[in-house]
Amino acid sequence: MRKERRKNFRVEWNTTGKIAVGGRAICSCIISNLSNGGANISEVVSAEIPDRFELHFPEVIAPRLCRVSWRKDTELGVRFLASAKARQPATVKDKKTPRREPVA
Numbered sequence: 001m002r003k004e005r006r007k008n009f010r011v012e013w014n015t016t017g018k019i020a021v022g023g024r025a026i027c028s029c030i031i032s033n034l035s036n037g038g039a040n041i042s043e044v045v046s047a048e049i050p051d052r053f054e055l056h057f058p059e060v061i062a063p064r065l066c067r068v069s070w071r072k073d074t075e076l077g078v079r080f081l082a083s084a085k086a087r088q089p090a091t092v093k094d095k096k097t098p099r100r101e102p103v104a
Contacts, residue, residue, distance in 0.1 A: 017029050
């Protein structure tokens with residue numbers, strides 16, 4: 001029996017998603033399985049997908065930035081880099097003011 005090398009537990013997902021580059025959807029896909037660390041994407045022409053892209057899920061999950069780990073003809077394995085929201089620059093409202101230490 002082969003030893004499982006994944007760090008995160010994966011669940012079967014089988015739902016539609018969108019692959020986007022630069023905020024623009026380039027194709028639809030099927031998200032076959034999903035974990036906290038990555039996903040398996042099928043029903044794509046893997047040679048046409050860039051090494052890094054944004055994966056858009058159905059409305060219940062925030063988009064994730066991805067890096068391709070492996071490719072087959074119509075399938076990709078991706079690792080999540082961050083949520084797409086996390087890469088957006090902070091606004092003035094979001095920035096925390098550094099705390100000053102009292103002068104002794």
